[in-house]
Amino acid sequence: MSELPQGWTSTTIKELAGTTGLFVDGDWVESKDQDPDGSIRLLQLADIGDGAFLDKSNRWINEDAFVRLRCTALTAGDVLVARMPDPLGRACLMPALEQRCVTVVDVAALRVDSENIDNRWVMQTINSPQVRAEIAAQSSGTTRRRISRGRLGEMEIPLPPKAEQTRIANQLDTLLARVQACNDRFDAIPALLKRFRQTVLDAATTGRLTEDWRGLDELKQDEWETVALQDVITEMRNGLAQKPTESPPGSKILRIGAVRSGQLNLDDHRYLVVTDKEAGQYALKQDDLLFTRYNGSLEFVGVCAALTHDAPGYVYPDKLIRVRIRADRAIAKFIEIVFGCRSMRTQVESFVKSSAGQRGVSGADLKAAKFSLPPITEQTEIVRRVEAMFALAARIEARCAAARAQAQRLTPLVLAKAFRGELVPQDPNDEPASALLERIASSNTAMAGKNKRKVPVAPKERAQAAINL
Secondary structure (H helix, E strand, C coil): CCCCCCCCEEEEHHHHECCCCCECCCCCECHHHCCCCCCEEEECHHHECCCCECCCCCCEECHHHHHHCCCCCCCCCCEEEECCCCCCCCEEECCCCCCCEEEECCEEEECECCCCCCHHHHHHHHHCHHHHHHHHHHCECCCCCECCHHHHHCCEEEECCHHHHHHHHHHHHHHHHHHHHHHHHHHHHHHHHHHHHHHHHHHHHHCHHHHHHHHHCCCCHHHCEEEEHHHCEEEEEECECCCCECCCCCEEEECHHHEECCEECCCCEEEECCCHHHHHHCCECCCCEEEECEECCHHHCCCEEECCCCECCEECECCEEEEEECCCCCCHHHHHHHCCCHHHHHHHHHHCEEECCEEECCHHHHHHCEEEECCHHHHHHHHHHHHHHHHHHHHHHHHHHHHHHHHHHHHHHHHHHHHCCCCCCCCCCCCCHHHHHHHHHHHHHHHCCCCCCCCCCCCHHHHHHHHHC
16 A cells, blocks of 8 residues: 555554444345345345445345344445446445334445544545455456455454544545435437437427428428328338348348438448348349338337438348338338338337247338328438438437536545545644554454354355355
8 A cells, every 4th residue: 555644554454343343244145045034134235336335226135034044234434345347346335214114145234433433434445446456356256256244354454543544434425415316417419319319219200300491492391191001112021030140151131230210330240141132132232221120119119210321231130021112102221211100100009919938010010100201301401400400419428428428537536535635635633543553452352252243044055155245
């Protein structure tokens, strides 16, 4: 550990424990001990957030298990540490809950000497980049890495004077709350942009998006006509049914996931050896529309995307349908917009049938789907406006993603600053941290034998597992 600020000292996590001992009895409970009708809550890894209690689980044990395992109920303020990822070593404080609570074996519960130690400081120190990196280095395991209680207890951390601990913890509470509020706002943006795009599509297909344009050109919306998809296409063809491979040789054949509403990902493909005839029959060209014919998720059935350019060397599978548009009647991108609006989604979803866990729509049903079709000139203007608005949304999305990445760096940076003693002013009048450790050690010695930790009675295999931990 680098040189510490004046009044600070170096200690280990186990030295911070008061007379109750390092880890609270009860964190030996395993998931197999649970009882859905029990009255004592069994906290899980999912409940442990990075600095916040997430309250996600709903697991319980009964009174008999609580007594048999000689558990001690958690109390508000206990430091809960996740011994498994993700991320490994994340810590939070136990909140005040109505129910008695214990933890599963992969959550360690640390109860510090509250007279001398601010539990918020301990939690935030464990969450700091330096300690988190050390926890990762001390972990073991092949599939999922874990930090043992022994190694966690031996982890070396810095300890400021008690008054400075509290000043730092108070400042962190303020700063990290602001960072979280910022992240919460960033979290809300994708949903807002999704609603914005959907509103644009709905306005585009009802004529609202181009009301001003029609006024300038003295056109009327009664020039729109109600048509079915079959009225504006020249061809509809299902794809190839042969099983593809993950690597060459062969043509690139799209996966079903390559097609999403208004989006086509040509990088999402596998390979299929085809004849020259098949390569021609199932080729993909500019302005082709690809519809999803089958998918496990309803929201992805019957969606479509238009090709903006030729895709030589590509073919498509039988779970996709290729549609070619009559250029004198419609623009492919406009049809893509139509099939993205809410009214068309309602119509398409009414056609969907389920079989063997898959949902599908037939080409015949897609051909029968009805919508309002404006003149080609207005379709062109609609496509231009939609693309401009979607481009704006994409720019906002990119800027928000960049800003969010910066915001997510703030928490570790702030914690690192606190860890180095640079977050708040120091007071030379503060009692040095070494005096705190002396009191804790004296208190532990005086209480030895009175509150000695008892190892839970357990079968041999549980005892051996505890030794391995």
